[in-house]
Amino acid sequence: MILQLPKIYPITDAQVSSLSHAEQVKRLIAGGATFIQLREKRQPARAFYNEAAKALNLARSAGAKLIINDRVDIALALRADGVHLGQTDMPVITARRLLGPHAVIGYSTHNLDQARAALELPIDYLAFGPIFPTRSKDDPDPVAGLDKLRQITSIAAPMPVVAIGGIGQSTLAEVLSAGADAAALISAILSDTYKITENLRDLLARSRNQRS
Ligand code: 3NM
Numbered sequence: 001m002i003l004q005l006p007k008i009y010p011i012t013d014a015q016v017s018s019l020s021h022a023e024q025v026k027r028l029i030a031g032g033a034t035f036i037q038l039r040e041k042r043q044p045a046r047a048f049y050n051e052a053a054k055a056l057n058l059a060r061s062a063g064a065k066l067i068i069n070d071r072v073d074i075a076l077a078l079r080a081d082g083v084h085l086g087q088t089d090m091p092v093i094t095a096r097r098l099l100g101p102h103a104v105i106g107y108s109t110h111n112l113d114q115a116r117a118a119l120e121l122p123i124d125y126l127a128f129g130p131i132f133p134t135r136s137k138d139d140p141d142p143v144a145g146l147d148k149l150r151q152i153t154s155i156a157a158p159m160p161v162v163a164i165g166g167i168g169q170s171t172l173a174e175v176l177s178a179g180a181d182a183a184a185l186i187s188a189i190l191s192d193t194y195k196i197t198e199n200l201r202d203l204l205a206r207s208r209n210q211r212s
Contacts, residue, residue, distance in 0.1 A: 002158050002160065003124040003160055005125060005162065005181050005182040006034050006035050006204075007176060007181070007182050007204070007207035007210070008033070008182065008200065008204050008207055009037065009182045010028045010033050010036055010037070010185060010186075010189050010200060011036070011037040011039045011184055011185065011186050012024040012036065012037070012038050012039055012040075012190070013039055013136060013187075014042070014043070015041075015136075016136055016190045016191055017191070017193060017196070019193060019196075020051055020054075021038050021040065021048075021051045021052065021054075022054035022055045024190065024196065025038070025055040025059060025066070026058055027196040027197045027200075028189070029058060029059065029062045029064055030197045031196065031197035031199070031200030031201045031204070032201055032204050033064055035065045036055075036059060036065070036067070037067045037069055037106075038051075038052055038066060038069060039069035039084075039186075040052075040071075041070075045073070045074070048071065048074060049074050049077065049078070052066075053078055056078050065082070065104065066080050067080065067081055067082045067084050067104055067106060068080050068083050068084070069083070070083070070084070070086065070089050071083070072085075072089075072090050072094075072095045072098055072099065075103070076099060081103070081104055082099070082103045082104025082124070083095055083099065083103065083105055084105075084106040084107075084108070085105065086107075086108045087108060087109070087114065092105060092107055092121045092122060092123055093121065093122065096122045105122065106123065106124060106125045106127055106162065107125075107126055107127065108128075108129070109127065109128050109152075110128070111141070111148075115128060115152045115155070115156065116155070119155070119156060123159070124160070125182075126160070126161050126162070127163075127184060128144065128148075128152050128162070128180075129163060129164035129165030130144060130164065131143070131144055131163050131164065131165045131166060131167060132145075132165055132167065132171060133166050134165040134186075134187075136186040136187050137165070143165070146174055146178045149163055149179070150179060153178060153180060154179065160181040160182065161179065161180050161182075162181065162182045162184050163178070163182070164183070164185075167183045167184075168187075168188035169202065172203060172210070173206070173210055176210045177210070183203075183207075189203065
């Protein structure tokens with residue numbers, strides 16, 4: 001079945017935001033998030049497990065889906081809605097075997113060859129980026145730009161494509177016009193602690209005004 005993604009896909013980040021993942025999730029849900037990724041690159045497994053458990057409770061009570069970045073073990077232990085995997089994480093096929101057919105699996109790609117290869121994998125969405133320069137990722141791949149995004153969205157259908165990297169209020173429209181099904185964002189939503197809910201509401205409103 002083809003995954004229906006909201007146009008705005010927020011990702012939590014404990015470096016960009018000083019708040020806990022659970023608190024970020026709470027504010028994102030208040031802003032209208034229905035599909036959220038928890039991304040944690042530094043915490044030890046136990047600390048992240050505890051945080052993810054709290055975040056998942058919040059998501060469940062709001063009917064939102066929660067996807068765990070990288071950590072298939074934590075997603076499995078908590079029965080989270082799915083995982084987001086990168087090129088150096090556990091192979092997608094292995095994750096699918098562990099998580100079963102109903103889990104959502106998203107997969108990061110950074111160039112055309114990776115995107116083509118991803119289309120052969122048992123994934124639910126393909127992420128592509130960075131579309132623009134980003135400061136939220138250590139050692140990002142080269143900026144891919146909108147033309148490559150357009151190429152990918154044209155070959156990927158019906159696989160949903162999530163654009164990521166440097167997307168904000170002013171660039172959202174271009175990314176969606178390039179055919180992306182959703183935009184995944186960190187700093188444009190999280191960088192001001194007091195405006196997380198407001199930022200997300202604003203982005204969702206903009207995305208609704210956009211023809212797809
Ligand atoms: N992955 P921001 S870019 C987590 O290119 C991540 O795959 C990327 O954060 C990729 O919205 C990125 O603040 C960072 O730019 C996205």
